[in-house]
Amino acid sequence: MVGNRHACSLYLLIWFMLKRNNIVKFKEALIERLLLCCSLLSVLTTAGIIWVLLSETIGFFKHVSVIDFLTDTQWTPMFTNKHFGILSLLSGTLVTTFIAIAVAVPLGLISATYLSEYATDKMRHIIKPLLEILAAVPTVVYGYFALLFVTPLLRQFIPGLSGFNALSAGLVMGIMIIPLVSSLSEDAMHAVPMGLREGAYALGSHKIQVAFKIVFPAALSGITAAVILAVSRAIGETMIVAIAAGQQPKFTVNPLVPIETITAYIVQISLGDTPHGTLEYSTIFVCGTTLFVITFFLNVISFKLKRRFQEIYE
Amino acid sequence: MEQEIIIQIKDANSFYGAKQILKNVTLNIPAQTVTALMGPSGCGKSTLIRCLNRMNDLVPRFRFEGNVLYKGIDLYGKDVDITDLRREIGMVFQKPNPFPKSIYENVAYGIRIQGIANREFIDGIVEESLKRAALWDEVKDRLHESALSLSGGQQQRICIARALAVKPHVILFDEPCSALDPIATAKIEELITDLKNNYTIIVVTHNTAQAARVSDFTAFLYLGDLIEYGPTAKIFTVPQDKRTEEYLTGKFG
Ligand SMILES: Nc1ncnc2c1ncn2[C@@H]1O[C@H](COP(=O)(O)OP(=O)(O)OP(=O)(O)O)[C@@H](O)[C@H]1O
Ligand SMILES: [Mg+2]
Numbered sequence: 082m083v084g085n086r087h088a089c090s091l092y093l094l095i096w097f098m099l100k101r102n103n104i105v106k107f108k109e110a111l112i113e114r115l116l117l118c119c120s121l122l123s124v125l126t127t128a129g130i131i132w133v134l135l136s137e138t139i140g141f142f143k144h145v146s147v148i149d150f151l152t153d154t155q156w157t158p159m160f161t162n163k164h165f166g167i168l169s170l171l172s173g174t175l176v177t178t179f180i181a182i183a184v185a186v187p188l189g190l191i192s193a194t195y196l197s198e199y200a201t202d203k204m205r206h207i208i209k210p211l212l213e214i215l216a217a218v219p220t221v222v223y224g225y226f227a228l229l230f231v232t233p234l235l236r237q238f239i240p241g242l243s244g245f246n247a248l249s250a251g252l253v254m255g256i257m258i259i260p261l262v263s264s265l266s267e268d269a270m271h272a273v274p275m276g277l278r279e280g281a282y283a284l285g286s287h288k289i290q291v292a293f294k295i296v297f298p299a300a301l302s303g304i305t306a307a308v309i310l311a312v313s314r315a316i317g318e319t320m321i322v323a324i325a326a327g328q329q330p331k332f333t334v335n336p337l338v339p340i341e342t343i344t345a346y347i348v349q350i351s352l353g354d355t356p357h358g359t360l361e362y363s364t365i366f367v368c369g370t371t372l373f374v375i376t377f378f379l380n381v382i383s384f385k386l387k388r389r390f391q392e393i394y395e
Numbered sequence: 396m397e398q399e400i401i402i403q404i405k406d407a408n409s410f411y412g413a414k415q416i417l418k419n420v421t422l423n424i425p426a427q428t429v430t431a432l433m434g435p436s437g438c439g440k441s442t443l444i445r446c447l448n449r450m451n452d453l454v455p456r457f458r459f460e461g462n463v464l465y466k467g468i469d470l471y472g473k474d475v476d477i478t479d480l481r482r483e484i485g486m487v488f489q490k491p492n493p494f495p496k497s498i499y500e501n502v503a504y505g506i507r508i509q510g511i512a513n514r515e516f517i518d519g520i521v522e523e524s525l526k527r528a529a530l531w532d533e534v535k536d537r538l539h540e541s542a543l544s545l546s547g548g549q550q551q552r553i554c555i556a557r558a559l560a561v562k563p564h565v566i567l568f569d570e571p572c573s574a575l576d577p578i579a580t581a582k583i584e585e586l587i588t589d590l591k592n593n594y595t596i597i598v599v600t601h602n603t604a605q606a607a608r609v610s611d612f613t614a615f616l617y618l619g620d621l622i623e624y625g626p627t628a629k630i631f632t633v634p635q636d637k638r639t640e641e642y643l644t645g646k647f648g
Binding site: 202274275276277278279280281282283284285286287290294295298299 | 448450453455478479481482485486488490492493494495496504505508509554557558561
């Protein structure tokens with residue numbers, strides 16, 4: 082009787098363990114499937130976006146010639162006399178981007194050099210989070226900061242400055258991008274092996290020579306990758322330029338007048354009452370494709386440079 | 396034989412944070428000789444040699460007490476510019492660390508940072524230094540290729556040429572062969588023996604046979620204490636201290 086009970090509980094125990102094992106296996110399989118679905122979802126979303134962009138773009142180019150699109154200097158899809166010259170939007174994008182990069186790259190690289198080569202650990206722990214706060218401010222705040230603070234301020238020095246202009250939008254966008262440049266460049270400089278610095282000091286280098294003649298060039302491909310990513314970020318930035326740079330497509334490099342960037346145009350049409358399915362409406366997809374192509378190539382270059390940099394040191 | 400003393404280490408104590416590494420090390424290095432620093436791993440050889448050009452200044456929480464006199468100047472003195480003195484006391488590291496620049500620019504670097512830009516002068520020094528480092532023939536046709544494309548042994552000789560280019564009086568070698576194969580090692584050893592006619596050389600090594608081959612004097616360090624110091628032949632044949640003998644006969648490593 083007792084032996085029987087023993088056998089019985091043993092049987093139960095084994096059954097339970099087997100079952101437990103099965104449950105664990107089942108759970109793991111379920112989790113694996115779920116994770117797979119999540120990653121497939123993001124791949125599918127990307128594919129979907131590309132499909133929509135491309136099909137709308139192809140539709141657009143059935144009505145407008147590619148040559149006109151690339152060479153015409155007027156962009157007036159809403160007028161009776163329609164022009165579809167992307168150059169006027171592109172020039173707006175390039176001017177704001179140029180100004181932003183002119184601000185972000187020098188300041189970002191100086192702070193990266195300071196953080197990587199000069200700052201004590203304590204200073205680094207104070208300054209890095211402060212810089213990262215810059216990146217955490219919502220872009221709409223930067224937009225109104227440009228429109229309501231920077232532009233009036235600049236107008237005291239530049240009387241001809243319009244209320245909407247590329248200059249203040251670009252400047253503020255540059256400030257916003259500083260943390261991107263500095264944190265990626267600092268990573269690249271930090272990754273330069275200590276042995277190279279020691280080698281340079283052992284030859285009688287001063288600190289500034291080690292920073293600029295050894296560390297900086299050694300980190301150059303990583304730094305270039307950071308700068309290209311910053312350019313790509315500036316080209317894609319929407320809120321600041323939509324708020325502060327104006328809505329007047331103009332083929333110009335003058336930063337003092339209202340312009341319109343590709344991104345701002347997309348916002349303008351998306352929020353307006355242009356009927357879906359019209360040629361006018363499809364322009365936003367063409368603009369989207371243009372942006373996508375530019376930033377895609379920039380990101381690919383940046384990625385390749387970064388990998389080359391890692392190959393050298395790892 | 397009366398020999399000029401070029402470096403005097405007096406009562407050197409050094410610390411990483413609270414941990415003491417060197418304990419009252421006192422040592423005189425004669426000029427134009429090769430001195431080997433030997434001892435088991437972690438005994439403080441690197442720490443000691445890096446005190447001679449103040450490379451340890453780069454390590455946070457490092458502290459040094461005592462004196463290191465180079466030609467009578469205290470390297471740790473108040474108004475000493477160590478940057479200038481590092482040109483006279485060159486260093487070659489354990490792992491070859493050529494700059495990611497061309498062969499030519501690696502060797503020229505030390506002169507360029509002194510503000511010298513005369514092309515012919517630099518060309519001359521680059522050639523002379525590479526010849527001294529026994530590398531000229533191997534690289535003379537590819538001076539503008541990246542130094543990183545060279546083999547480990549060649550990279551180490553680039554580092555030696557780079558050190559020679561600034562005309563040092565002393566060259567510190569911290570286990571210069573430990574990352575190299577036997578053939579490359581033999582080349583570096585030969586080079587060290589050649590160089591001693593013109594330079595004072597201090598070489599850290601784990602390899603007792605290497606110390607015996609290249610050095611005139613040997614210092615044996617153990618747990619931060621300088622146990623024994625003297626002419627290499629004497630240390631190897633009649634070690635005074637039991638720990639030296641045990642180390643040399645391979646009882647611990
Ligand atoms: N940066 C550092 N911070 C803290 N401790 C260190 C540091 N560098 C070395 N040490 C310690 O100091 C002691 C001596 O180190 P050192 O590198 O001088 O030894 P070594 O004799 O050169 O050894 P090896 O033969 O392995 O190179 C070791 O115990 C090591 O752990
Ligand atoms: Mg060592």
